[in-house]
Amino acid sequence: MKIEPVFQDGLKSLLKEKPLEDINVIMLCEHVKSNRQTFYYHFRDIADVVDATLLRAKVGYGKKFQDYEQILKEMISYLSANYQYIAAINKSYASDRLDSFLFSYFYTKVGHLLKNHNIVGNDITRYISTLSAHELNFWISNKRAEKVPSLVKRLSSIWKYLVNQYQSDIKRTI
Numbered sequence: 001m002k003i004e005p006v007f008q009d010g011l012k013s014l015l016k017e018k019p020l021e022d023i024n025v026i027m028l029c030e031h032v033k034s035n036r037q038t039f040y041y042h043f044r045d046i047a048d049v050v051d052a053t054l055l056r057a058k059v060g061y062g063k064k065f066q067d068y069e070q071i072l073k074e075m076i077s078y079l080s081a082n083y084q085y086i087a088a089i090n091k092s093y094a095s096d097r098l099d100s101f102l103f104s105y106f107y108t109k110v111g112h113l114l115k116n117h118n119i120v121g122n123d124i125t126r127y128i129s130t131l132s133a134h135e136l137n138f139w140i141s142n143k144r145a146e147k148v149p150s151l152v153k154r155l156s157s158i159w160k161y162l163v164n165q166y167q168s169d170i171k172r173t174i
Contacts, residue, residue, distance in 0.1 A: 008053040020092035050094045054101040068159040071109040102133035
């Protein structure tokens with residue numbers, strides 16, 4: 001078995017007991033019964049383990065999404081299934097790693113979706129990705145207070161508005 005997932009799962013396990021700020025490399029190594037040399041061979045620091053865990057998730061990997069709602073539901077499903085871990089990361093010094101993960105996911109998926117609709121524009125892709133990432137981050141921070149159907153409906157409405165607005169702006173400039 002590869003050791004990276006062992007450290008990643010060990011960190012998830014430790015985060016059930018204490019905040020990320022209280023977890024150090026020695027503690028993680030003791031928890032997974034490994035040594036620091038092994039840890040530092042694979043990771044720079046604890047935040048690097050967080051990055052690797054999020055990369056390992058591969059949310060929506062290989063799926064061809066037909067609309068924004070599917071993209072959104074896929075991520076919400078992942079966040080809900082891993083809520084305790086995600087919420088712990090969101091409350092920690094590594095929250096920027098979660099921001100990057102969410103942005104990257106949406107940037108990739110939204111970019112492909114927009115190209116499929118013959119809309120090419122890094123500005124709109126970046127804007128929608130940033131907005132989606134921030135909204136989901138806010139949803140996590142508020143302990144998922146907004147119900148999923150309401151969240152999906154609200155963000156899908158924003159998506160439709162932005163895409164329609166972008167298309168009409170492009171037509172006016174031509």
